[in-house]
Amino acid sequence: MRNSSDVPVQPHAVTVAEVIPGDLLALSEQDAAEDKWYVVMHTLPESPHTIQLTLRPPLGGMDHDQVFERGHQVTVACRRMDVTGIPEIAPADLSGVEFRDGDRVTSLRAVDPQAVEESYTRRWGRWHRDLESRSEEPVSDAGLRERIAHAVEREHVVRHVPRPRRTAVGGTAPRRVVVTGLGAVTPLGVGVEELWQGLVEGRCGIRELEGEEFAELPVRVAGSVPVDPAGLLPRPQARRMNRSAQFAVLAAREAWQDAGFDGAGTAESGLDPERVGVSVGAILGDASVLVGGDRKLRDKGPRAVSPLTTPMTVPSQAASQVSLALRITGEARTVTSACASGTEAIGQAIDRIRYGRVDVALAGGAEAVVTPAIMASFAAMRALSTHELGSTSPSRPFASDRDGFVNGEGAGFLLLEAEEHARARGARIYCEAAGWGLSADAHHMAAPDPSGSGVALALRRAVQDAGAHVVDVVHVNAHATATTDGDLAEASALRAVLGGNVPVTALKGHLGHLQGAAGGVEAVATVLTLHHGLIPPTIGCDDQDDAIDLDVVTKSPRPLPALGDLALSNSFGFGGHNAVLALRRTG
Secondary structure (H helix, E strand, C coil): CCCCCCCCCCCEEEEHHHCCCCEEEECCHHHHHCCCCEEEEEEEECCCCEEEEEEECCCCECCEEEEEECCCEEEEEEEECCHHHCCECCCCCCCCCCCCCCCEEEEEECCCCCCCCEEEEEECCEEECCCCCCCCCCECHHHHHHHHHHHHHCCEEEEEECCCCCCCCCCCCCCCEEEEEEEEEECCEECHHHHHHHHHHCCCCCEECCCHHHCCCCCCEEECCCCCHHHHCCHHHHCCCCHHHHHHHHHHHHHHHHCCCCCCCCHHHCCCHHHEEEEEECCCCEHHHHHHHHHHHHHHCHHHCCCCCCCCCCCCHHHHHHHHHHCCCCEEEEECECECHHHHHHHHHHHHHHCCCCCEEEEEEEEECCCHHHHHHHHHCCCECCCCCCCCCCCCCCECCCCCECEEEEEEEEEEEEHHHHHHCCCCCCEEEEEEEEEECCCCCCCCCCCCHHHHHHHHHHHHHCCCCHHHEEEEEECCCCCHHHHHHHHHHHHHHHCCCCEEEECHHHHCECHHHHHHHHHHHHHHHHHHCEECCECCCCCECCCCCCEECECCCEECCCCCCEEEEEEEECCCEEEEEEEECCC
16 A cells, blocks of 8 residues: 655645545544545536535545535645555455464555554464564454454455465575484483483582692582593594594484484485585684693603694594594584584584585584683683582572573584485474574673674574564573673563563573583573473572563473474674574474
8 A cells, every 4th residue: 555654734624616636635624633534536516506526545445425515614635646546445354264374464544644554464373463573462363353343443444465375486495404313411411311301300410620620720610521421432532532522422423313323324324425514513622632732741842742632622623523423524514603603503504404515414512621721711700600519500590699600511413404304214303493593792802792782683583594483482592601791681682582471491500601512502402392392490590680581481390382483592602602593393
């Protein structure tokens, strides 16, 4: 419908005999005051004393004829309109319409030249004015019909725009990507089952650091993995891997086998190794190898330094060792974007599958930076929590007494596949890896932008990339490191984009902050939340900060909301790196 915001209304009294087609006319001064106008489409003398006017609302509608005495006074707006540009529209009859999600219904007060069309879109069986806002309560089908009936009585033009039927189009659309396997090594134990049970039961995997190298540190608690990963791998392989790579291989192999593939590798699984990829997020990987090499150099000289020091130090070692372990030759990429690394690595793998570069990918994060130097550095930044182990976790996301994060280690991997590839082999599908979003704060080398605007941008981009709307979001797995400023910035962004009524959980009370691995492990947890329909509680948040103003799930698990299908997993890193993963439940 035409936009008549450029039509000035300047009321002026005239007689009916003076009006001509195109005049914008109000039948009385009260109608003019209430912005109730019509366009004169035709004039027809009926007798020497009367004239018939054919009138149509200025924004479109049905004609109606009215007879007036020639001397009858009406109000005109002193603006002539093009009668050929005003559409004749019959209001839609919605009484017998069977609505579907995706349908739109619009309502326009067509007699008001300045009116703005009101639009409702059906999503999850309810009607929303704005799919990108959760601030207004949606209405039911019955509620919409009632509203529309009242609108028609007030001379609104109503239109029903059915959801378009899918038709074949030229070109190749991006492929859908699904999750078919999960793997994890975390402070709660080795394996996805240990992770999930620990989260649901509210267990804390943070522990006291033992060993004389930690004795003098001001903070001696961390989310360390409770078993030696080297003991779970063949000794010749383990000796050539740093601790981070060992975590990665264990988690990646679990995800690989969970997806139904042969643990021996690609060829044994009937896969073309060139169509499989690896994507791993890591900040440092394992800093201890380089520190150990430097110590040997100073204590015993150059001959004491192992030739494996350099290849075991680089952050890309985890991706390399996963590709070696499973004979994956398609690609082995490493993403380093601070604490957003794991999530960004998964996002990049999604795109590699979407656009046909590979069919299958192991994607996630791995990190092993619970070392004296890293702990001392974080403590010097005053970034670490000084809470001691006790009845609640020292890592307290969103809590009023939070005072910093707890350093951690581990690995988490998703096995991603093109949907048609997974269905062709009859794979079990956990959920869809629907999209992802990135942004940068450009604010400070370590501190987050307090406005949360960068985080909000990444959230919106993830939802858009998933082809979804804000009203589809049913859960957020928050980054929430338990730093004072970081939690506030994330909460501000979540409220700005989603409102405050989406259930949120934060897992760093259970695990600590796993750095580059955090995004991978928390993606595994988010997949399981969708799969089981259950949101794990946030531990450590015994007294939520009032300024957070979010629906934080605490104390016990909560069923996932029924209406909606999208869960978001957030990761934000030093330097302003923001990454958000969007996962969609299926079935």
